[in-house]
Structures are given as C-alpha cells and as structure tokens.
Amino acid sequence: MQDRELYRRILGIEAPWYVERVELKLAAGEVHVYLDHEEVEQWACAECGARGQPYDHQAEREWRHLDTCQYQTILHARPPRAECPEHGVRVVKLPWAEPSSRFTALFEALAIEWLKEASQKAVGEQLGLSWDEIHGIMERAVKRGLARREAEKTTKIGVDEKAFRKGHRYLTLVNDLERGRVLYVAEGREQASLDGFWKTLSSEQVQGIEAVAMDMWDPYVNSVRAHLPGAERKIVFDKFHIAQHLGEAVDRVRRKEQKVLKAAGDDRLTGTRYDWLRNPVAMEPKDRREFAELRKSGLQTARAWALKETGMALFSYIYERPARKHFRWWSNWAARSRLQPMIEVGRMLKRRFENIITYLRHRITNATSESINSKIQWVKYTARGFRNLQNFVHAIYFHCGGPDLAPSSTK
Ligand SMILES: [Zn+2]
Secondary structure, three states, X not given: OHHHHHHHHHHOXXXXXXXXXXXXXXXXXXXXXXXXXXXXXXXXXXXXXXXXXXXXXXXXXXXXXXXXXXXXXXXXXXXXXXXXXXOEEEEEOOOOOOOOOOEOHHHHHHHHHHHHHOOHHHHHHHHOOOHHHHHHHHHXXXXXXXHHHOOOOOOEEEEEEEEEOOOOEEEEEEEEOOOOEEEXXXXXXXXXXXXXXXXXXXXXXXXXXOEEEEOOOHHHHHHHHHHOOOHHHHEEEOHHHHHHHHHHHHHXXXXXXXXXXXXXXXXXXXXXXXXXXXXXXXXXHHHHHHHHHHHOOOOHXXXXXXXXXXXXXXXXXXXXXXXXXXXXXXXXXXXXXXXXXXXXXXXXXXXXXXXXXXXXXXXXXXXXXXXXXXXXXHHXXXXXXXXXXXXXXHHHHHHHOOOOOOOHHHO
C-alpha cells in the first residue's frame, strides 16, 4: 500500500491515473511501476487536446523514468484511445510522456539538461542509453523547439558557411543575429542550400527580415535575391570578410616584394608578416615604433597596408554621402597603385560596393556567427559519435538553436 502512495508522489501521477502495483526486481536493479486509471468520461487528444469519448486501450507499453534510489524505474501502462472530434480515434494525452517517446518527460528533461553540458558519450554511459536513444531525445527536443519558434519575428540574419571534414564538405547556416542563435542548417553551400531556409518562414516572417549579413558569395546572393523582396537594399557584405580579402591582398604584395628584397640582401620585411595583419594599437611600444618606421619606408607593402587601412575606414562613416565620396577616392587610388593584388581587390569591392555601403544603414556583421562557429567546434568535439550528417545537424540546432527544448508535458 505505502509503496504505491510513495511512487504515486515521486512520479507525480494524478487522477484519474493511479499506481496499481510496484514490482521490485532487485537482481536486475529495476523498479517496475504499473499504472492504471479510474473510469473516465472524456479524454484529451494527445495531438490537439480536444476532449473525446473513450474508445479502447492499446497493448501495454513501457517508459523509462528517472532512477529512484539507483534503480532504473520503468513505468507500465496501457494507453487509452479516445475519439477526437478533429482527429478520430487517437491515443490520449498521457501526463508523463510525449506520444512518440519511450521515456517519460522527466527523464527526457534530465537527459536534455545533461546533454547541454556534457558529451553524448558521457550522458549515454551515465544513463544507460544507446546512441540511437540519445539521438532520438535530441531530435525530439529540436523538433519541439523548432515548432515553437514558428511565430517569432527575426529582423537581422547572417548567412555563413561552415567547413567540416577538413574542408571537403560544407554546411550553410542561417543565424539570428539579434538573439545569437542558429535558425537553419543545410548541407552544402550552393544556392539550393540556402533556398531551403525561406521555405521555413511564413510570408510575414520573410517581410520582417530587414538585413542579411553574408560573405561575397554569389550562390547566397542569388538565393536572397530570389526570395527576399528588396534584397538589393538588405544584403550587407560582412566587413570582416572584406577585411580578410584586403589583408590577403596585402600579404600577396608582401610575399612578392620580400623575394625581391631578399635577393638584394635587404631583410627589412623578414618576420613582419603578422605585423601587417594586426592592429598597431595592440602592439608593444617598441614594436609599434619599428612598425611605424616600416610604414614610412616607401616599400610597396607599406603602400598596400595604407590602402587596406584607408579602405576599412569606410566602416567608421556615419553618413552615406561622405562614405561614397571616400570610397570613390579610395577606389581610384587602388586602381592607380600599380600593386596588382590591390588593383584586383579594389575592383572587386567596387563591383560589390552597393551591398557594402548598406552596412551604414544596418550595422550588422557576421561576428555573431563567428561566436556560434566556436560553439559548433565544441559540438563537433563532444559528439564524435556522429554516424551521419543529420545527427550533426540536430546537434547544432540542439546546442546553438537556443529554443526551449524541454519536453512539453513537463510544462
Ligand atoms: Zn485531436
């Protein structure tokens, strides 16, 4: 008698459900709790919650619950079916579990909390779960989170690519820049990879998107143009990617000049590669003085560097008119620089300029995506058991998607 009352309380079982009997299997380290219910006039449908007449019962099922006193605890019950006015004959809403799960909601909630902090392997071992069971819990959590997300409005997004397996394959990620979370993940970095994202949005949600940060990558540009009205005013090429292009051009100038100088016995550029890439403000005073000398040296690399810095000054403008004037002047300077890499990068930026200047209006970069990227590295590290890409995609949503992932029946 008393153990039934104890288990009813531990499990939070409420009328019409009650604990019919408890079986202790000491050797197996298991407690089996059998549930039954009183006569019920109407049940709530598991899908929509509408009330309906009792119909019949399914065969007995089992649910793994939180351990009690180190014993694996397993619930048993025969799920009743009722006639929902909307869905017809369906299994009723069971207070301890979601319809498709073999675990109780509390057990899934525990596993989810652990999975947020620890590797899949560690959680699997601690809770005695297989890879498939772990992935099932994560997949259900992600589906719930994504379903809840539908109505939300997002105004600023970032499109980013992520290389995995040593750069041979790519994922396309769409990030919510305001909330710092992943909205969408797809394989590849083609136009089709991004096209799938737009299908997840309602037309109101599409209308609500004001700005999209991205790299200067045509497949993404094409997808945004095909799906987002007014795309030409909303695409913002990421300023860090622009800085990267300029930095690479400076480095090409330096490498070429270094060869010429070295052949002439001049080692002024030796060991300076990183000086040209980092911010002088961050240097030690002595290094900064030496670097200042180099910059005044009249070397080609110094001119390329000045072009890069002056080019990036575009992003500190507040108003568009003077910024456009600055860029026209800069782009002429780059064109006349007689430094081939700078001429090329200048030409590219000129061609892309209308979606660079949009930065001044929207003030977004993919920097948020970069922080999401480092989180994805962690996901990769803690989930070495990914047997397929889909598991990896679920894990990215799970750890970086930011939705509320607890099973709904615990709410
Ligand atoms: Zn229903």
